[in-house]
Amino acid sequence: MAYGYTGWGWPTGLRNGMGDAGLALGIIALVLFIAFPLAMILGVLALIFGGIGHARARRGEAGNRGQALAGMICGGVGLVLATLVLVLVVSTGDEEPNGRMDEGGYSATSVR
Template identity: 60%
Template structure:
């Protein structure tokens, strides 16, 4: 059987297992039972979207958890709780605009940050009431 004709753009990619060629990857030779996976879309194509920036939501969750767990270090926990609320708000805004894909993580960070602030305020109130 003769080979297929060459396209006007050039020969293109030789199909997997075509006689007289070696595959670029995988098992050598045409005895491999499966064709190679197709190449995925690249990030350099014009009009492509940028990858989501989920850093604010993730930072909010991390700071909120540290604030809620470490509330006995009340000055640090209070600042971290406030930062978790701020970063969570920014992360939720990014998710609303479609720039991020983790609105739930940002919301969880805001909740943990608020819980850390409430625990700090409760600890301070307890210390003041016992000390006074």
């Protein structure tokens, strides 16, 4: 054999790690929106990484422009849903199960 075996080699396409990370974080934020503090952090990170990946793809430095955009969309939706859950938790935090407001255990009629 006159020539050496070169093997399969590596893929030569442009890669976009920021877009991939944005998509992964966006999907996780979207799925875990009920755990609103975690989902809010992940949603913001997905928007940041997706934006960086989208800008790199637009300049031609990377591929996966669609994945970066999908990551930004999923991260934004996850962030909005987590914010709505936060508003719901804060607005109904002082209610008892029967719908009455918790007054701290004291009533104006029981204090003399």
